Amino acid sequence: MSAQRETRTEGTHHVVVLGAGYAGMAAAVQLAARTAERRDTVRVTVVNAGERFTERMRLHMTAAGRLLDTMSVPEMLAGTGARFTRGWVTAVDAGARTVRVDDERVLSYDTLVYALGGVADTSQVPGADDYAYTLSSTEDARLLADRLKALGGEGGATDREDGERGERGDGTVVVVGTGLTGVESAAEIAERYPRLDVVLLGGEEPGAAMNDKARAHVRAALGRLGVRVRGGVRVAKVLAGSVELEGGESIAADAVLWTGGTRVAPLAAAAGLEVDERGRVVTDRALRSVSHPEVYAVGDAAAIRQGYGVMHGTCQGGMPTGVHAALSIDRVLRGKEPKPFRFGYYHTPVSLGRGDAVVQFTRPDDSPRRICLVGAVAVRYKETVTASPWPTYGRMRKMPASGAFWPRGGRFTRIRGDR
CATH class of the missing domain: 3.50.50.60 (FAD/NAD(P)-binding domain)
Structure with missing residues (x-):
């Protein structure tokens, strides 16, 4: 049986976001907010395997049997203008600019945000x-x-x-x-x-x-x-x-x-996108694929080079890449050139059970500074900065013209829009 192809709307720019993790959701919500007045000409669709938003930073708590709040991706997208499609992405055709979902549906795109992230790499050790x-x-x-x-x-x-x-x-x-x-x-x-x-x-x-x-x-x-x-x-x-x-x-x-390492899905390589030795999409300074500039890669799925080297996957860096991809797409849609992405690490918060933690402050290249927090004060700090992302996504809906705030290089840097 042939796959069902989505009917394209003439005169509408279709942006498809693959993956509803930290980076993908940041890209979708921010782009939907920035194009709210142009919904008749710009359509944003988020594709994810499930409706539940996965808080990767708290999965160790789930594994230990602790009950966490459930966040729904469709509810988080409600009111933004972005659409949600549930299903597994089984193939990307970069030449035809299509995405196959569950081998039953084909979605066409003009711009693709590749945010499928990574999973634990259990392939290197037998058993x-x-x-x-x-x-x-x-x-x-x-x-x-x-x-x-x-x-x-x-x-x-x-x-x-x-x-x-x-x-x-x-x-x-x-x-x-x-x-x-x-x-x-x-x-x-x-x-x-x-x-x-x-x-x-x-x-x-x-x-x-x-x-x-x-x-x-x-x-x-x-x-x-x-x-x-x-x-x-x-x-x-x-x-x-x-x-x-x-x-x-x-x-x-x-x-x-x-927990020994991660790997990414082989979809990007199979699609013909240029990838690194770990299968991550190689990007230019604006987070576009170097081989297919209509594709933006964010989060763990992207090999993003900064002055200190290639970024490693964390939520700390993932959400800013999603926001920057949205800014870049919006600029291109308005006939402007996208700006380069610049990011520096700020801290490494680590929980040690419910009543203890360490927060290591870092230089932009993620090397440790002399200052760190330990114990109860580190717990309070970590719970503040790594709280549920829902309030952050909520703020993104309301700031299409002014951008968002992200820690970079030891201080908070504002990512600005320029309408």
């Missing part, structure tokens, strides 16, 4: 794809939550009033990857399920990119929660009930969480 849990989606996190609940009960406080941990024996959870996601996940699980034995292992020490004070606080917090840390090791194989390290050592595991 990881078969036996390890990931935090690639809310559904993945809930699968791990069910397993942890079966191993550790309902969760709760430690067994002793003096704060020391009681005997454990309900199971072992191995978290692979000592990056920020691994650290947050190990701490969250250990705090939520104190009877579980949580092992965090990876090639580097936790907090390796932080300054001495922040790194020491991370290690102390993990120790207080009873997390066993194994740095300087690499996983050779994941089995049904264990993790095998390079060198032959085996660690028994009742559950394995894989």
Whole structure:
């Protein structure tokens, strides 16, 4: 059966946004706001596999069984003028400027915003794809939550009033990857399920990119929660009930969480877009594909070069790329040249359970500054700056002429429009 093709509206510029994550939603909401007075000539459509907005920064909390508010993508888009299409993107034809959804529908575009993001890379180590849990989606996190609940009960406080941990024996959870996601996940699980034995292992020490004070606080917090840390090791194989390290050592595991790296979908490469060695779309300074300038790439799906190198994927950088893509598209639609995207990192907030955190302030190239926050003040700071994105998207609806605010280079920089 042939796919159903969308009927094009003559005289209307069709912008299709693939992916409703932090970057894709920022692009869609901001562009819809900027073109609100031209809805008869500019149409924005968001395509996403599900209706639920996934808060990637909080998936470790979902995995630990904590209840979070549910945000609906259609509700977040309501009133913006942007349309929502639910379905899996199965192919992009950059030559024909079409997107195939669920192999049943074909959407045509004049401009495409590629924001499909990334997922956990379980392809590099044998057994990881078969036996390890990931935090690639809310559904993945809930699968791990069910397993942890079966191993550790309902969760709760430690067994002793003096704060020391009681005997454990309900199971072992191995978290692979000592990056920020691994650290947050190990701490969250250990705090939520104190009877579980949580092992965090990876090639580097936790907090390796932080300054001495922040790194020491991370290690102390993990120790207080009873997390066993194994740095300087690499996983050779994941089995049904264990993790095998390079060198032959085996660690028994009742559950394995894989946080060791991400990969992107092969759709961009298959479409003929120029990609880097990781499959990310290579962009110019305005976030346009260097091979197909009618395609903008944002967030984790894009290889965006700045003066300090290629940006790495975080929400901190993802939302600004979405906003800038919207600004660039709007400028082109008004007959102007898009401006270059400039971004510098500002901080690295890391939760260590519900009552502790570290915030490492950084230089624009993401190297650590001397200043950091730890403990309760870091918790308050992190909860403020990484709160639900819904208020931010709401503000974007109301500021089509003045832009949005994003931290850059140690200060807040205003991204301006210029009607």
